[in-house]
Amino acid sequence: MTTMIHVENVAKTFTLHNQGGVRLPVFDAVNFSVAAGEALVLAGASGAGKSSLLRILYGNYRPTSGHIHITHAGRAIDIVAAVPRTVLDIRRRTLGFVSQFLRVIPRVSALDIVRDPVLARGMSPEQATARAQAMLARLNLPERLWNLAPATFSGGEQQRVNIARSFVDPSPIMLIDEPTASLDATNRDVVVELIAEARQNGAAIVGIFHDEAVRSQVATRYLDITDFRKAA
Amino acid sequence: MTVHVSPPDAALDPAPLLSIARVSRFYGERIGCADVSFELWPGEVLGIVGESGSGKSTLLRCLAGIDRPDAGEVLFRGSGQPLDIYSVAEQERRRLMRTAWGIVHQNPRDGLRMDVSAGGNVGERLMDRGDRHYGQIRERALDWLARVEIAGERMDDRPRQFSGGMQQRLQIARVLVSEPKLVFMDEPTGGLDVSVQARLLDLLRVLVRDLGLAAIIVTHDLAVARLLTDRLMVMKDGHVVEQGLTDQVLDDPHHAYTQLLTSAVLSV
Numbered sequence: 477m478t479t480m481i482h483v484e485n486v487a488k489t490f491t492l493h494n495q496g497g498v499r500l501p502v503f504d505a506v507n508f509s510v511a512a513g514e515a516l517v518l519a520g521a522s523g524a525g526k527s528s529l530l531r532i533l534y535g536n537y538r539p540t541s542g543h544i545h546i547t548h549a550g551r552a553i554d555i556v557a558a559v560p561r562t563v564l565d566i567r568r569r570t571l572g573f574v575s576q577f578l579r580v581i582p583r584v585s586a587l588d589i590v591r592d593p594v595l596a597r598g599m600s601p602e603q604a605t606a607r608a609q610a611m612l613a614r615l616n617l618p619e620r621l622w623n624l625a626p627a628t629f630s631g632g633e634q635q636r637v638n639i640a641r642s643f644v645d646p647s648p649i650m651l652i653d654e655p656t657a658s659l660d661a662t663n664r665d666v667v668v669e670l671i672a673e674a675r676q677n678g679a680a681i682v683g684i685f686h687d688e689a690v691r692s693q694v695a696t697r698y699l700d701i702t703d704f705r706k707a708a
Numbered sequence: 709m710t711v712h713v714s715p716p717d718a719a720l721d722p723a724p725l726l727s728i729a730r731v732s733r734f735y736g737e738r739i740g741c742a743d744v745s746f747e748l749w750p751g752e753v754l755g756i757v758g759e760s761g762s763g764k765s766t767l768l769r770c771l772a773g774i775d776r777p778d779a780g781e782v783l784f785r786g787s788g789q790p791l792d793i794y795s796v797a798e799q800e801r802r803r804l805m806r807t808a809w810g811i812v813h814q815n816p817r818d819g820l821r822m823d824v825s826a827g828g829n830v831g832e833r834l835m836d837r838g839d840r841h842y843g844q845i846r847e848r849a850l851d852w853l854a855r856v857e858i859a860g861e862r863m864d865d866r867p868r869q870f871s872g873g874m875q876q877r878l879q880i881a882r883v884l885v886s887e888p889k890l891v892f893m894d895e896p897t898g899g900l901d902v903s904v905q906a907r908l909l910d911l912l913r914v915l916v917r918d919l920g921l922a923a924i925i926v927t928h929d930l931a932v933a934r935l936l937t938d939r940l941m942v943m944k945d946g947h948v949v950e951q952g953l954t955d956q957v958l959d960d961p962h963h964a965y966t967q968l969l970t971s972a973v974l975s976v
Contacts, residue, residue, distance in 0.1 A: 493964030494971065535953065537960040560939045560953045561749055581913070581935065582906035 477511040478547060480649050480680035481533060486542030488528055502528050503704035506542070512648070515671065515681040515694050520701035526684045529701060530651050533682060534573045535563045546571060546649065568596055572647030576654045578638040580627045586612065587622045590640045597645065611640040615666055631658045639667055646674035652683035656690050668693050723785055724749050725890055725922050731770050731780035739946035740766035744780070746941065746951070750889065753916055753923045755937030755954060757930060757969070763946035764926045765894055771924060772892040773805045784808065786889070806836045809890040810883030814898045816875035819882065820867045826853060826878055827863040833886045852881040856911060873904035877911065884915065891916075893925045897932055909935055930970065934958060942966045 486506040492498050502525040510516050518526040531537040533544060535555045545552040548570045555563060555571075567573075581589070590608035595601065612622055615636040626634050639655055652671065656664045664687070671694050675681050685691040724747035733740040741763035748754055756764040769775040771782055773793050783790040786808050793801055805811065813819040820829055830849040839845050850860050856877035858870075867875050876896065883891060896912065897905040913936055916923055927933055933940055933954060940958070941951040942965065950963040961967045 490960075491962075493967050531959070536955050538952070538956055538962070561752060563953055564938055581910065583910045 477513060479509050479552075480512050480547045481510040481682065482545040482552065483508050483533070484543040484545070486529075486532060486539045486544065488525070488532060488537065489540045503701065506704045508699055510649075510680045510682055512678045512680050513675060515675050515683065515696045517691055517695035517698050518682065518684050518701055519698050520705070524701045524705055526701050527653055530573075530653050530682065530684060534571060534651055535567070536573075568593075570648050572642050572650045574639060574642040574650060574652040574655050576635060576638075576657045578626060578634040580625070580634070582627070583625055585623045586617065586626050586629075586637045586640075589626070589637055590644050593641060594645045599645075607644050608640070611644045612637075614670075615640050616663060632660070632663070635659060636663060639670070643670045643674065646670075646677065646679050648678070649680045650674055650682075652681065652685075654684055654686060656685065656687055664690060723790075725785055726771070727781075727783040727785075727790065728771065729781045729783070731767065731777045731782065733766055733770055733775065733777045739763070741770065741943070742946045744948055746948075748890070748922055748924065750922055751920045752939060753921075753925065753937045755933035755940045756924065756926045756943060757928065757933050757940060758943035759928060759969075762943040764943050766946075767943070768892055768894055768924065768926045772809065772811050773801050774811070784890075806833065807886055808888060809892065810886070810888040812876075812879055812883050812891060812893040812896050814895040816867065816872070816879045819879040820875060822868050823866065825864045825866055826858065826870070829867065829878060829882045830885050833882055837886050848885060849881075852885045853878075855915070856881045857907075871904075873900055873908060876900065876908060880908075880912070880915070884919065884921075887919075889922060891921055891923045893923060895927055896925065897927075897929065905932075912936060930958060942969065 483506055487504040488502040490500040490502065492500070506529065508516070518529060520526055528537055532539050535558070539556060542556065543554045544556050546555050546566055548566045553562065553566065555566060558566070587605070587608055590611060591604045594604040594607060609622065613619070617633060617636050617640070621629065621633065626637050629637070635658055642650070655667050659667065668690055671681060681694070683694060685694060726748040728747070729745050731744045732742045744767055756767060758764045766775070770777040776794050782793050784793050784804070793804065811819065821832070824832065827846065827849045830852050831845045834845045834848060850863060853860060853863060858874060858877060858881070867878055870878060897908055900908065909932065915921070916936065925933070925936055937954045939951065940954045941948050942957065942963065943949065944965045950957060950961065950966045957966060958970055961970050
């Protein structure tokens with residue numbers, strides 16, 4: 477199977493310059509790979525660095541050392557060393573990040589938020605709209621909300637808009653941080669289905685799930701971050 | 709995680725639009741900006757952040773052709789060979805400033821002609837680049853007023869009859885109507901009410917994406933930088949202390965000064 481992510485000797489230490497230069501080591505010598513069609517679930521207690529690792533894979537946090545090779549358009553590219561426009565291109569076409577929080581933009585409707593990534597990939601506005609509407613419906617977001625800006629939505633509604641945006645056209649690699657945190661059982665099941673579908677269609681998945689039931693439904697493999705923490 | 713504003717093929721462009729090498733400007737003994745180098749690619753949006761006096765506006769003025777730097781090079785690649793914008797005659801540089809790139813000033817009064825109608829402010833730029841057909845100029849001006857959400861019936865009003873937010877939108881129409889590849893913006897939302905800012909920000913976000921514009925935006929507002937920019941440069945005392953992808957710099961700042969800036973705001 478195609479390796480989509482290859483993590484090589486990644487270490488992360490935060491240095492807080494304005495708090496006496498205190499150094500917070502998170503982990504050291506992280507090595508693993510994820511193939512297409514796999515779902516790797518990160519395990520370890522709260523504070524072990526699971527979210528930090530996920531953000532490093534996305535190119536959001538910068539590791540203190542090490543390499544992360546992302547298979548992008550058939551080539552392995554080290555996202556740590558890549559220039560900003562390459563990182564953005566990797567994110568646009570290959571690497572998706574699903575967080576539990578929606579970054580609300582004033583005046584932008586839920587439908588536009590969901591349509592945006594498929595438009596950026598070059599789909600026609602009509603097709604993109606149809607796909608976005610289908611995804612919002614699948615996540616049970618009431619139709620009367622579709623053309624409103626989500627600033628006033630509940631936490632769970634905002635979260636579903638965010639998930640719809642991420643799964644409207646799943647990326648070859650999906651990084652998922654607690655997608656079901658404030659969802660009811662019905663919508664939680666939809667999210668589990670969406671993740672399973674993306675994986676069966678060949679996506680490589682790395683995720684953090686606190687809900688034990690969700691975790692066991694999604695995972696094909698586990699990685700305990702605590703093992704890397706001891707070394708740091 | 710954030711909404712990206714670059715066009716799909718940004719990474720395929722063969723050459724940078726702007727290449728800056730070791731640009732410095734001094735005010736007597738005092739440093740305006742020192743030894744700044746970077747490249748800007750087509751469709752990229754770069755933010756320059758820092759407190760007042762950090763040199764970000766000085767740098768912008770050097771890059772935009774307004775103030776000649778004391779040292780360094782500003783190379784602009786329009787359609788042909790790269791051109792050192794300070795090696796050409798003043799008149800040629802003025803022409804480039806009106807046609808090849810655009811400047812959105814913080815104060816709309818600095819970018820608009822206050823005694824000329826809204827339609828005239830927009831149409832004038834088309835005449836600058838050689839358009840002569842009055843009907844077409846008027847039609848394009850109307851189209852651009854609509855894109856920045858100014859009603860067509862205000863076309864013959866003068867900017868001084870407009871609110872601050874409308875003046876700023878008019879300035880943006882005047883800059884973008886000539887289809888520049890590159891736009892410089894100095895605190896484009898500064899001095900506006902928060903609700904007016906939100907509307908302007910959304911407008912800028914959509915225009916930059918739809919037109920595939922490259923832009924350099926100076927702001928002290930990290931939320932504005934987060935919304936509009938792909939890359940960020942952090943300036944302090946005239947020097948660039950940190951740069952990178954916008955979300956990297958804001959979420960995992962490495963330099964002490966950037967950590968101070970990002971921790972000083974409530975939430976970006």
